Amino acid sequence: MTPNRWWTWNSERPAELIHLASGLQITPLLYAASKERISLLNPGSEITFGRRPVGDALIQFTTEVAGTVLQWQYELREGDFMIQWQVLQHGEWGLRFWVNLCLTGTKDLNFVYERQTGQIFGAGTDRSFSLTSDKKPLLVTQHQDLEALNKEYQDHGYFYLASRAESGEFLALRFNLEEAPSMTIRGSLGNDPKKLVPQGFPRTATEPRERALEALHDVIAWNHVWDAVNLRPYTALSRFWNKKKFGGFGVWLNDILYNAWMWGFFDVARALENLDAVFAHQTEAGNFPCLVTGNDAWLDRTQPPIAAFVVWSLYEKTGRTDILERYAAGLLQNLDWWWSKRQLGDTGLLCFGTSLDAGDGLYKGTKLAAKDESTMDNSPLHDPVPFDEVSGLLLAADVGVNSMAALDGELLERIFNELGELATAQQLRERTVTHKQRIAEWLWDESRGIFANRMISGDFVSTLAPTSFFPMAAGIGSGDQAQRMIHGYLNNPSKFGGEFGLPSVTRDDLAYTDNVYWRGRIWAPLNFWVWQGLKRQGFIKESEQLAEQSWALFEKNWKQRLCGENFNAETGEVLDQPDTDGFYSWGALLAAMKALEN
Numbered sequence: 001m002t003p004n005r006w007w008t009w010n011s012e013r014p015a016e017l018i019h020l021a022s023g024l025q026i027t028p029l030l031y032a033a034s035k036e037r038i039s040l041l042n043p044g045s046e047i048t049f050g051r052r053p054v055g056d057a058l059i060q061f062t063t064e065v066a067g068t069v070l071q072w073q074y075e076l077r078e079g080d081f082m083i084q085w086q087v088l089q090h091g092e093w094g095l096r097f098w099v100n101l102c103l104t105g106t107k108d109l110n111f112v113y114e115r116q117t118g119q120i121f122g123a124g125t126d127r128s129f130s131l132t133s134d135k136k137p138l139l140v141t142q143h144q145d146l147e148a149l150n151k152e153y154q155d156h157g158y159f160y161l162a163s164r165a166e167s168g169e170f171l172a173l174r175f176n177l178e179e180a181p182s183m184t185i186r187g188s189l190g191n192d193p194k195k196l197v198p199q200g201f202p203r204t205a206t207e208p209r210e211r212a213l214e215a216l217h218d219v220i221a222w223n224h225v226w227d228a229v230n231l232r233p234y235t236a237l238s239r240f241w242n243k244k245k246f247g248g249f250g251v252w253l254n255d256i257l258y259n260a261w262m263w264g265f266f267d268v269a270r271a272l273e274n275l276d277a278v279f280a281h282q283t284e285a286g287n288f289p290c291l292v293t294g295n296d297a298w299l300d301r302t303q304p305p306i307a308a309f310v311v312w313s314l315y316e317k318t319g320r321t322d323i324l325e326r327y328a329a330g331l332l333q334n335l336d337w338w339w340s341k342r343q344l345g346d347t348g349l350l351c352f353g354t355s356l357d358a359g360d361g362l363y364k365g366t367k368l369a370a371k372d373e374s375t376m377d378n379s380p381l382h383d384p385v386p387f388d389e390v391s392g393l394l395l396a397a398d399v400g401v402n403s404m405a406a407l408d409g410e411l412l413e414r415i416f417n418e419l420g421e422l423a424t425a426q427q428l429r430e431r432t433v434t435h436k437q438r439i440a441e442w443l444w445d446e447s448r449g450i451f452a453n454r455m456i457s458g459d460f461v462s463t464l465a466p467t468s469f470f471p472m473a474a475g476i477g478s479g480d481q482a483q484r485m486i487h488g489y490l491n492n493p494s495k496f497g498g499e500f501g502l503p504s505v506t507r508d509d510l511a512y513t514d515n516v517y518w519r520g521r522i523w524a525p526l527n528f529w530v531w532q533g534l535k536r537q538g539f540i541k542e543s544e545q546l547a548e549q550s551w552a553l554f555e556k557n558w559k560q561r562l563c564g565e566n567f568n569a570e571t572g573e574v575l576d577q578p579d580t581d582g583f584y585s586w587g588a589l590l591a592a593m594k595a596l597e598n
Contacts, residue, residue, distance in 0.1 A: 003233060006076045008059065009226035011242035014049070015041040015061065017074065017081060020226065022189060023106035024122075024129060026083070027146060029172070031153050032066030033096035038153050039065045040146065043240040048561050049583060051204070052221040053214060054266055067091020068177070070099075079189035087181040094177030098158050101173045101185065102146060105129070112167045113140045120171070131187040133173070135180050142168030212551060212594035213265065219563045219588040220262050224270065227277070229294050234277040235259035235270070238565070238581045247294025251277050253303040254375055258525065258586045261310045264317055265595070271314055272323070278307065279330050285358060286337035290372055299359030300392075301352075301373040304404040305338060307331055308411040315418070324415050331415070332424070335408050339431070342393070345456050348438040349397035350405055356392045370394040374401065375525070379504065379518040380463045380511035381453055395456040399443050400467030404529075406435050407474040436476050444477070449484040451477070463509055464489070465518075466502045466526040472533025482537050490530075490542065501549045502527055503569035515568060517579050522553065522567040524589040531593050544597055551594035554587070563587040 009018040016027040030039045041047045041063055050060030050072075059074040068091035075082040085099065103111050103120065109129070111122045118136030122129035142165030143149045149172050152163060158176075165171065175183060205211045224235045225242060227249040236242045237255045260274035281292045283299050288307065290298040311327050314320075344351040354369035363369040367387035371377045371394065385396040409432035416425035445452045445460045451468045453461040469485060471477050489495040495506045504518045504526060505511050512520040527550045534543035556572050557564055564574035565584035574582055 005056065005078060006074075006081050007056075007224070007226075008222070009233070011225040011236060011239040012042055013040055014043055014047060014222065014239060015063070015072070017076075017083075018226070019079070019189065022129075024109070024189070025104055026081075026187070027102040027104070028072075029100040029102055029146065029149065030063065030065045030068075030070075031098040031100065031158060032068060032092060033098075033158060034092040035066040036154070036157075037066045038150050039063075040150075041065075043583075049218065049222045050561070051214070052218045054217050056221065062088070064089075065091075066097075068097050081187050083183075083185040083187075085183050087177055090177070094179075094181060096158070097177045099175045099177065099180070099183070100149070101175075102149065102170065103131070103173070104145075104170045110167060110169055111171045113137075113165070113171065115140075115166065120173070128190050129187070131185065133175075133185040134183055135175070137173040137175055138179060139164060139174040141165055141172045141174065143170050143172060145170060208551065209595055209597065211555075212591040215554070215558055215563075216262060216588045216591045216595060217266055219583070219591075220259055220585055222583065223259070223585045230277075230280070232277065233270070233273050235263065235274050235585060237586070238584045240581055240583065245293075250291070250293045251281060251289075252291050253278060253288050254306055254525070255586055257306055257310050258589060261313055262585070262588060262592060264310075264314050265592070268314060268318055268320075268323075271310075272326075275307070275310065275327060279327065282330055282334065283358065285341070285355070286333035287341070288334050289359075291361070296361050297359055298361035298364075298369070298372065300355040300361055300364045301369055302334070302337070303373060303375050304401045305335055305408040306404055307334065308408045308415065312411045312414060315415075321418060324419055328412075328415050328419060328421075331408075331412055332428075335405065335412060338405055344393065344395065344397050347397055347442060347456065348434065349442060350402050351393050351395065351397055352401065353391070353393040365389070365392060367394065374398060376400075376465065376467075376504065376518040378516065379465060380509065381461055381465055381467075381505075383463070383511075384461060385453075385455055396453050396461060397443060397456075398453050398467070399439075399451045400465070400470050400529075402435070402439050402443065403467070403470035403474045403476065406432055406439060406471075406476065409435065410474065436474065439471055439474075439476050443471070444481065449481075449488050451481075451485070463511065464495075464506050465504055466496060466530050469530040469533050472537045473529050474533075475536060477537075479537070482539065486534075486539065486542055498569070499549070500553050500567065500569055500572045501546060502530060504566075507569070512569070515570075515577060517566065520569055521580075522569050522572075524550070524564075524587050528589045528593060547593040547597045550590040554590035554594075558591075 003020050006017050006019050008014050010016045018025040048062045061072050063070045069089040071086045071088050073084045109122050120131040141163035205214045223239050229248040256274050260271045263271035281289050287302040290301040290303050308331050342350045352370045352373040371382045385394050413425045413428040443451050451471050491497045494508045496502045531546045553572050557574050562574045562582045564587045565581040568576045
């Protein structure tokens with residue numbers, strides 16, 4: 001169903017308002033004459049994402065183009081909207097800096113400008129539109145599209161009047177900052193925009209848990225976009241990646257599942273939209289693909305199974321059995337696929353791989369593809385592990401994926417019990433119990449006092465990652481084992497301890513100083529699952545400490561409105577190296593941990 005609300009649906013133009021149901025869109029275009037700079041405010045340094053409080057009625061952001069800084073605010077209702085801007089800093093004489101609001105819609109909607117009143121009207125076969133501004137536009141021009149307006153500025157600057165018009169299917173309302181350093185514009189579908197008045201908005205949160213919850217919403221709301229390829233809404237990993245990197249959409253499996261889980265705090269419908277985006281691409285073999293984009297599909301590999309955790313969490317929040325019914329069969333097929341395609345010899349455990357008979361995605365059949373399945377693709381955990389080119393398997397039992405699969409089986413058992421499918425639930429229970437016992441027996445390294453990856457040869461992998469704590473999230477291991485890991489590793493400053501936790505390898509590992517992706521940097525999903533395990537096993541003090549560390553790391557960067565894909569483990573910085581994104585959705589898991597602490 002097409003959403004009715006105004007929203008920033010276009011991933012390439014985050015300041016653009018679109019009303020999907022009617023096809024109307026309003027696009028800001030800024031022109032700085034001093035630099036001859038034309039900006040559509042694409043994701044990047046010229047726009048800083050501001051508040052988007054729960055309720056979706058308010059959007060705030062800041063723009064900086066050629067030294068001119070504007071504070072923007074949108075107020076959104078079902079068919080109505082209000083746009084406001086205010087100059088915070090002039091980069092040049094305001095007369096030479098132009099704000100353009102571009103109106104376009106479906107082909108049957110024609111806009112008319114009344115010069116006497118300054119109002120804009122639009123009428124189509126089944127809709128009407130009206131808009132008014134506190135001050136009249138200095139100029140209204142008609143163009144074929146945004147590209148034509150852009151070219152006019154390039155060729156003629158702002159003195160050009162040949163495109164002046166009073167009607168058209170694409171109108172640009174032009175204001176400069178000498179006449180309009182601040183502005184309020186009111187618009188409506190079918191009503192009188194003059195009646196629109198500011199409603200007031202939720203106060204800015206001050207208490208840490210409230211701030212964490214507000215930050216969490218801000219991040220996923222900004223990344224919630226319209227997938228124009230598949231005609232559906234979903235929450236992108238980062239709207240910065242959606243078009244250039246992914247060709248219009250990108251469903252990287254666990255990223256989208258985390259987004260679904262995070263939407264569960266605020267809007268179950270959006271959570272289900274993200275789940276649907278994942279399930280839409282489930283293969284005939286049963287697995288959820290690792291990645292599907294407008295350019296490629298990695299059907300030969302998946303990522304650790306966490307979808308049952310998301311579905312069960314939504315059920316616990318809502319009590320809706322229809323959610324369980326909607327996804328149960330697909331969840332079971334995915335977990336069964338793991339057991340049919342990723343068993344490591346006769347160990348009774350799972351490993352990573354690339355299925356040689358599935359798809360034709362980039363890297364298929366390589367060790368890199370098998371490492372992709374872990375999500376931790378360049379982790380030193382994989383360095384010494386042999387890759388079997390015949391089977392496509394990475395020949396080590398991984399603690400992380402085995403723990404996630406065990407938890408997936410446990411939660412699937414609950415799901416099928418709730419649905420009254422008791423025979424299936426019993427089969428899941430039997431397999432999960434055996435699996436947990438095998439993890440406890442074969443992946444515990446007694447000499448080091450920690451769970452560790454183990455190669456098919458029987459040798460433990462020397463590198464350790466926070467995934468060593470993941471068995472706790474699945475209820476695996478004794479209290480004594482947990483204590484040994486906590487005291488020997490979690491709190492040890494030469495291992496995973498320190499001001500910012502948890503690095504993706506121990507601090508004394510040779511790969512730690514690489515500071516490249518999974519070789520030493522901090523990743524929110526790793527913290528999240530360790531925190532889940534600490535809470536499940538009753539280590540409340542330690543879980544609270546990790547949540548505080550994670551929130552401190554997040555908030556340090558959130559002051560600059562940065563939500564990192566990953567973080568420097570020494571300084572906590574996000575943008576200290578190029579292999580990270582500054583507004584990445586799963587970084588908000590750090591805030592979620594704080595929001596859930598008692």
